[in-house]
Amino acid sequence: MLQSPSRIFHRNLNAHLPVAQASAGVYISDKQGNRYLDACGGAAVSCLGHGHPRVIESIKHQLDTMAYAHSGFFTSETSEQLAQFLAQRAPENIEHVYFLSGGSEAVEAALKMARQYFLELGQPSKQKFIARRQSYHGNTLGALSVSGNRWRRQQFEPMLMDVELISPCYAYRDQLEGETERDYGLRVANELESKIAEMGAENVIGFIAEPVVGATSGALVPVPGYFKRIREICDRHNILLILDEVMCGMGRTGSLFACEQEGVRPDIITIAKGLAAGYQPIGATLCSNQIYSQFRDGSGAFQHGHTYVGHATACAAALAVQQTIEDENLLENVSHMGEVLNMALHERFGEHPFVGDIRGRGLFRALELVADRNTKAPLPHQLSMAAEIKRQGMAQGLACYPNSGTIDGLHGDHILLAPPYIIEQSHVEEIVDKLGLAVDAALNAKGITV
Numbered sequence: 001m002l003q004s005p006s007r008i009f010h011r012n013l014n015a016h017l018p019v020a021q022a023s024a025g026v027y028i029s030d031k032q033g034n035r036y037l038d039a040c041g042g043a044a045v046s047c048l049g050h051g052h053p054r055v056i057e058s059i060k061h062q063l064d065t066m067a068y069a070h071s072g073f074f075t076s077e078t079s080e081q082l083a084q085f086l087a088q089r090a091p092e093n094i095e096h097v098y099f100l101s102g103g104s105e106a107v108e109a110a111l112k113m114a115r116q117y118f119l120e121l122g123q124p125s126k127q128k129f130i131a132r133r134q135s136y137h138g139n140t141l142g143a144l145s146v147s148g149n150r151w152r153r154q155q156f157e158p159m160l161m162d163v164e165l166i167s168p169c170y171a172y173r174d175q176l177e178g179e180t181e182r183d184y185g186l187r188v189a190n191e192l193e194s195k196i197a198e199m200g201a202e203n204v205i206g207f208i209a210e211p212v213v214g215a216t217s218g219a220l221v222p223v224p225g226y227f228k229r230i231r232e233i234c235d236r237h238n239i240l241l242i243l244d245e246v247m248c249g250m251g252r253t254g255s256l257f258a259c260e261q262e263g264v265r266p267d268i269i270t271i272a273k274g275l276a277a278g279y280q281p282i283g284a285t286l287c288s289n290q291i292y293s294q295f296r297d298g299s300g301a302f303q304h305g306h307t308y309v310g311h312a313t314a315c316a317a318a319l320a321v322q323q324t325i326e327d328e329n330l331l332e333n334v335s336h337m338g339e340v341l342n343m344a345l346h347e348r349f350g351e352h353p354f355v356g357d358i359r360g361r362g363l364f365r366a367l368e369l370v371a372d373r374n375t376k377a378p379l380p381h382q383l384s385m386a387a388e389i390k391r392q393g394m395a396q397g398l399a400c401y402p403n404s405g406t407i408d409g410l411h412g413d414h415i416l417l418a419p420p421y422i423i424e425q426s427h428v429e430e431i432v433d434k435l436g437l438a439v440d441a442a443l444n445a446k447g448i449t450v
Contacts, residue, residue, distance in 0.1 A: 150409030
């Protein structure tokens with residue numbers, strides 16, 4: 001711990017944080033010599049683990065060559081190469097990349113890009129977005145406006161733009177008895193069509209969603225057919241489909257882009273966290289050729305920009321990360337070890353009296369905690385169970401990503417796991433063993449006997 005008062009305005013002013021001093025592979029060590037298995041990659045960021053020599057060498061080389069040049073004056077080889085790499089591997093017709101410094105900026109750019117696209121088309125009445133309840137798309141005001149998480153929004157509600165919300169695809173809680181997965185998926189997807197009819201399609205810019213929901217609900221995987229129906233509705237009403245893959249993309253679910261597994265092509269995709277794996281801050285907004293062409297043949301400019309757009313060193317890091325993931329066939333490891341982790345979680349927690357659901361895809365997994373497995377009633381939110389699990393996990397030498405408000409922004413708790421793509425069998429065993437100890441210790445600390 002720091003010996004003198006910190007001058008940092010930390011996100012939690014009452015937290016006493018260990019000082020991270022070194023990192024290698026899947027571990028981070030603090031100043032006192034404690035070692036933590038990074039089972040969440042920070043916030044699903046460190047997908048390549050820590051200290052990869054190829055990435056470090058690429059950053060050093062770029063710094064020796066040219067660290068930064070403003071994109072209003074120059075382009076750079078690394079940004080051009082990274083854009084080419086991503087466009088060649090993106091879903092069909094997604095051909096152009098706008099670089100940012102993180103996920104919130106990427107979503108903000110997507111919203112503004114979508115609005116200006118319809119202005120370029122001469123359709124200024126399109127001014128509104130539709131999103132989903134219990135979603136989270138970032139902390140800037142635009143990104144927060146399209147986020148449906150009540151807790152994250154409530155303090156800033158008066159400052160946010162008006163956005164309509166529909167139900168998430170949350171089969172564990174919302175699928176009706178006797179309802180098939182397909183029928184459930186169609187039912188909740190059709191809420192989009194009803195909302196469009198209510199608002200008037202001529203007023204709606206687009207619909208935004210995470211293919212696999214991350215932080216706020218914990219690795220919620222859509223039921224088969226849900227996103228195909230969403231795509232059909234958007235096409236019918238001339239509405240853009242924006243998929244936020246900031247957390248679930250860049251290989252996290254087993255394919256480079258999470259939407260590949262849904263068989264849909266969005267109009268705009270946002271990416272960030274796993275793009276450069278934390279070695280540098282970078283995000284990106286990718287768009288279809290149709291959108292890009294309308295800008296090119298219209299005003300010729302996107303009325304948007306940031307100082308660090310296309311930062312050469314950040315792009316060098318991201319390119320090295322992505323090339324390493326591809327060259328080392330790490331997406332195969334994500335799929336394989338994801339199933340190993342899934343089986344280990346079911347073995348350890350499948351009959352746990354306070355674990356209601358185990359879900360996810362690839363190396364993006366979550367446990368939802370409950371007070372009663374039969375009724376699915378959540379634990380009392382006053383217990384702050386997520387924070388206690390995090391504390392107990394760190395005491396065990398495990399960094400995991402618990403969150404509260406899983407159900408509606410207030411009630412419910414889950415634990416999110418997003419370990420690096422390089423994990424091995426021994427790491428899975430360590431994650432599950434330490435997580436089991438942390439969960440049980442947290443419950444006991446709150447007076448709940450396991």
